[in-house]
Amino acid sequence: MEQFKKLFIINCTILLLVLKVHAQVKYDYTWALGISDLTNPASLIRFNDTGIVSIDSSSSRMRLDGDGSIICDAEGKLKLVFKNCFALNESLDTLIGSYKLRNKSGxxxxxxxxxxxxxxxxxxxxxxxxxxxxxxxxxxxxxxxxxxxxxxxxxxxxxxxxxxxxxxxxxxxxxxxxxxxxxxxxxxxxxxxxxxxxxxxxxxxxxxxxxxxxxxxxxxxxxxxxxxxxxxxxxxxxxxxxxxxxxxxxxxxxxxxxxxxxxxxxxxxxxxxxxxxxxxxxxxxxxxxxxxxxxxxxxxxxxxxxxxxxxxxxxxxxxxxxxxxxxxxxxxxxxxxxxxxxxxxxxxxxxxxxxxxxxxxxxxxxxxxxxxxxxxxxxxxxxxxxxxxxxxxxxGLPDSPHFNSNVRSAECPASQVTDKYKWSDIDFRFLYSEEKILLNIFNSEMQSGVLNIFDVHGMSVINKSFKYGPNFYPLDNLPAGVYFVNLYFNDISGCLGRFIKY
The missing domain is CATH 2.130.10 (Methylamine Dehydrogenase; Chain H)
Incomplete structure (x- = not known):
């Protein structure tokens, strides 16, 4: 457990959320869930391509919690809720002949x-x-x-x-x-x-x-x-x-x-x-x-x-x-x-x-x-x-197959460090040559600190002290992957950024 906690401590890069909008089939654009009784009406969550449009409540005589499936019409309006023992329409009323679904032989x-x-x-x-x-x-x-x-x-x-x-x-x-x-x-x-x-x-x-x-x-x-x-x-x-x-x-x-x-x-x-x-x-x-x-x-x-x-x-x-x-x-x-x-x-x-x-x-x-x-x-x-x-x-949440294979999600933060990062009095940059990759940390304070580099599993791969002035750390022996740079300095733990080793 501890190795995962470390990962959360160091992953502190803040970047913008970018969403891409595109048209798609709308069979799953309204979700129905909830207990649905006199004191707890059902919740209807309506989506578009970028987020939740509305969350409303609707009463029904049938309980919607537990296992069940939903499907919407072509415009994304709720069409059918199926709970194994019964089926409901958009008004959350039972379908004609819904009683047939109760005839289980098990x-x-x-x-x-x-x-x-x-x-x-x-x-x-x-x-x-x-x-x-x-x-x-x-x-x-x-x-x-x-x-x-x-x-x-x-x-x-x-x-x-x-x-x-x-x-x-x-x-x-x-x-x-x-x-x-x-x-x-x-x-x-x-x-x-x-x-x-x-x-x-x-x-x-x-x-x-x-x-x-x-x-x-x-x-x-x-x-x-x-x-x-x-x-x-x-x-x-x-x-x-x-x-x-x-x-x-x-x-x-x-x-x-x-x-x-x-x-x-x-x-x-x-x-x-x-x-x-x-x-x-x-x-x-x-x-x-x-x-x-x-x-x-x-x-x-x-x-x-x-x-x-x-x-x-x-x-x-x-x-x-x-x-x-x-x-x-x-x-x-x-x-x-x-x-x-x-x-x-x-x-x-x-x-x-x-x-x-x-x-x-x-x-x-x-x-x-x-x-x-x-x-x-x-x-x-x-x-x-x-x-x-x-x-x-x-x-739980209502079930449905993946009707759209191209659902767009927010882009991930940039992974490779290409510029200089500043944190307090620490200057942090990479030096590249044909033979070596060096991490240079320049400390303008007299107080020393500790450098810790973690992989994506939260495991420490480099743990070294640093002092006043330039500090060089070779990265050539690291396997390919994503790494996070964390410093302990002046009684503060901080994340400088991350980089990809190819």
């Missing part, structure tokens, strides 16, 4: 108790029809317990994958059509299903992890027709009951797929969005933290992966040769029993504005935000409890 009977809440994460997906703009596919998991007749299953809780259709053409309130159709004969995890576009087309890939095993089932949705494609297995982890908590996600650029199980770690794969094949299997371990709940989220540029788990936010570099060692703790939640409006970090979701919004587990009235999620370490500009909701949310 032995849990979750729709008939506990406020009609499905107890597992990421059990629903809404995908728009590619043939009719008035129709949507509701993909969902029906969960159950292991019984004596199912002794071959490796996990005590299992799921089955189904689809049911919604049509808005006959009635503007929307109608759930027909009966559900089972998509897979295999039993899968009780949740953690996800989807992505196929190779920039209007067709889709759908991924589900099989029950208790290190295997994945891939389905295809082409022109509103579902089909099973293949089963893929990696490693030997038998997850048992650990497969009931976590999340899965395709990266925005569709080049990665990651699956997080709280008791096992994160499984990361390269993904071919043309063939649907997984490859280059890697595992991020539990990271020395007791993970009982949490979700993962890619950065908008698909180069970083964030873990929100058991009160911690950890950032991993997917381009690192060793992803396990690339982890940086962005923040750790500190519980305050006197403040019921804050809750431990639980999930993150990319907004249409390129920021990552962070929700909690348990009643909370504030969302946190990562303003520059493509940037490493403290440069990501995490702001805790910075967005106030009109009423309390309880559990």
């Amino acid at each position: 032995t849990i009977s979750y729709c008939n108790r506990g406020g009609g809440q499905y107890p597992f994460d990421q059990s629903t997906i809404i995908i728009p029809s590619s043939l009719d703009s008035n129709k949507y596919h509701l993909i969902f998991v029906d969960g159950g317990f292991l019984t004596e007749e199912q002794d071959s299953l490796k996990a005590l809780d299992y799921g089955r994958l189904f689809v049911q259709s919604v049509d808005f053409s006959l009635d503007s309130r929307g109608e759930v059509l027909g009966e559900r159709v089972e998509l897979l004969k295999d039993s899968i995890t009780p949740g953690m299903i996800t989807a992505c576009y196929k190779n920039s087309s209007s067709n889709w890939w759908i991924m589900a992890r099989l029950d208790g095993t290190p295997c994945y089932s891939l389905l295809s949705l082409d022109r509103d027709s579902f089909s099973f494609v293949r089963r893929m297995c990696f490693g030997s982890d038998l997850t048992g009951r650990n497969d009931i908590s976590g999340s899965s996600e395709f990266s925005p650029n569709r080049k990665y797929y990651a699956h997080y199980l709280t008791g096992n770690g994160i499984y990361v794969f390269n993904f071919n969005d043309v063939t649907g094949e997984l490859s280059n299997y890697r595992k991020i371990d539990k990271y020395g933290i007791d993970n009982y709940y949490g979700r993962i989220c890619f950065s908008p540029d698909s180069k970083l992966l964030y873990l929100f788990s058991s009160g911690h936010i950890i950032q991993f570099d997917l381009l690192s040769a060793d992803i396990n060692q690339s982890g940086i703790i962005i923040d750790s939640f500190k519980f305050d029993p006197m403040n019921e409006n804050f809750a431990s970090y639980f999930s993150g979701k990319i907004g249409p504005d390129g920021r990552i919004y962070v929700g909690g587990l348990g009643a909370h009235k504030y969302l946190s935000v990562i303003n520059r999620p493509n940037c490493r370490g403290a440069d990501c500009d995490f702001r805790k409890q910075s967005i106030e909701l009109p009423s309390r949310n309880f559990w």
Whole structure:
């Protein structure tokens, strides 16, 4: 933990936030979340390409906290909320025939108790029809317990994958059509299903992890027709009951797929969005933290992966040769029993504005935000409890696939030091020659100090004292990477800047 704290101390460069605006599909431009009862109406968050436009409240007879999906129309107006046990329209009223979604065959009977809440994460997906703009596919998991007749299953809780259709053409309130159709004969995890576009087309890939095993089932949705494609297995982890908590996600650029199980770690794969094949299997371990709940989220540029788990936010570099060692703790939640409006970090979701919004587990009235999620370490500009909701949310953020692969995010601060920096009476510059790279620190004060250079993991690579006058430090032996220069001088610790060693 200490090495990560050091990283935050030194990363003190202040630069301007630059946003680029561009047009994109608006299927996820309004989010609905909240407990939604007489004292806590639902929160509706509306976005444009640069930020939050408005946060309003809206009453509904149904609870919106917990697991669920959302989708908007072409203009970004809320169209449909799907909570596994029921579906709501833009007025947060149940669709015609919504009762059909309560007819679950699993032995849990979750729709008939506990406020009609499905107890597992990421059990629903809404995908728009590619043939009719008035129709949507509701993909969902029906969960159950292991019984004596199912002794071959490796996990005590299992799921089955189904689809049911919604049509808005006959009635503007929307109608759930027909009966559900089972998509897979295999039993899968009780949740953690996800989807992505196929190779920039209007067709889709759908991924589900099989029950208790290190295997994945891939389905295809082409022109509103579902089909099973293949089963893929990696490693030997038998997850048992650990497969009931976590999340899965395709990266925005569709080049990665990651699956997080709280008791096992994160499984990361390269993904071919043309063939649907997984490859280059890697595992991020539990990271020395007791993970009982949490979700993962890619950065908008698909180069970083964030873990929100058991009160911690950890950032991993997917381009690192060793992803396990690339982890940086962005923040750790500190519980305050006197403040019921804050809750431990639980999930993150990319907004249409390129920021990552962070929700909690348990009643909370504030969302946190990562303003520059493509940037490493403290440069990501995490702001805790910075967005106030009109009423309390309880559990998580609404789910939706990445409808836009080119969401623009704020640019990262400049990384390479090219000019002279001044800090108090310290002059700081680089000297280059064909054979050497030297860091020159000129101290015009009589008092000595200490130079510390850290890498991006917060590890000290150079720790030297400096005295009055010029001080030269060779950098030739440092491996390629980003480094931060920190000085301890006159009883003050300060960051002078950073540089890239190529």
